[in-house]
Amino acid sequence: MAQDxxxxxxxxxxxxxxxxxxxxxxxxxFTHDFLKKLGFTSTNDRAIIPLLKKLHFLNDDGSPTEYYNRLKDKNDLPxxxxxxxxxxxxxLFTINTDIHNASDDEIKGxxxxxxxxxxxxxxxFFATLKALLAIAKFGEAPQKIEKKKEEAVKTDIETPKQKKEEHKPSFHYNIQIHLPATTEVSVYNAIFKSLKDNLLI
Structure with a gap:
């Protein structure tokens, strides 16, 4: 809720x-003990933990989220x-989509x-918001923009794969006929007539 x-x-x-x-x-x-190990021992420093939870850098149990991993990159952090x-x-951004560039009085209002x-x-609320605004950057991270450009260039230079031509299988038959040794022409006529009627199209 907003009042929180x-x-x-x-x-x-x-x-x-x-x-x-x-x-x-x-x-x-991310606990108070971990905060102390980082060198922040004041009790006032502990308020960073609920702040990080509200920003979804930490889960409710204090374990880091996927967004926390991006804090490890100095270029991506802001x-x-x-x-x-x-x-x-x-x-606040519903009231003014450019609220991060608004005057102090407008933000407080x-x-x-x-x-x-x-x-x-x-x-x-305002003091903490201003401290965060001093670190944050709004817009798309440069590395994401560069990645999109690289992907666009890669798409342009890639040629579509040509489909392989599909060939229907073809079959060849070799039929060998052993003709009988005979002087009777009628025998040969009968053989060739049978071939014509039964095999040839």
Whole structure:
């Protein structure tokens, strides 16, 4: 629900935490202990976990999702973050499809109308949203665009396979006739007449 927009008190830690997740081994579960191992020991830093869950980088049990894997790619990280933000803040993007480029006052106004929260809570939502916007990029990732171009070029240069000609099987028969040694012409006439009547078309 919209009123459940996640927020952090230490929004300046969002970028560094994402950078650490990019270089650290993927955990079985993203826990407070794992966060401490990354060097983030403040209790305020723990709010990154529900934030990552809302963005669907983590499952409810803390295990990484397929989107988490894309955080490991420094080139893809800002784009997958932008994709997940469009989903999490879909109500805001419904109000303005270009909300990520809107003024601060316009964004706060949209958050207030969508959530119905007071000014203090709206400011908290806004601060976290702005911290995410500073990292995210919106649009299609360059590597995806390049891949589509390569596939298009490959399709253009490929020639269709020619179908092999189908040949009907043909059969040849060799019939050998051993003629009897005789001087009777009527015998030969009878043999050839029988061949004509029974074999020749």
């Amino acid at each position: 927009y996640p927020y952090m008190m230490s929004n300046n830690k969002i970028g560094p935490i994402l950078q650490k997740t990019m270089t650290a081994a993927k955990p079985l579960k 784009y997958v973050l932008g994709e997940r933000m469009r989903d999490l803040y879909s109500d 949209a958050i207030g109308r969508v959530t119905g929260q007071d000014e203090t809570q709206v400011s908290r």
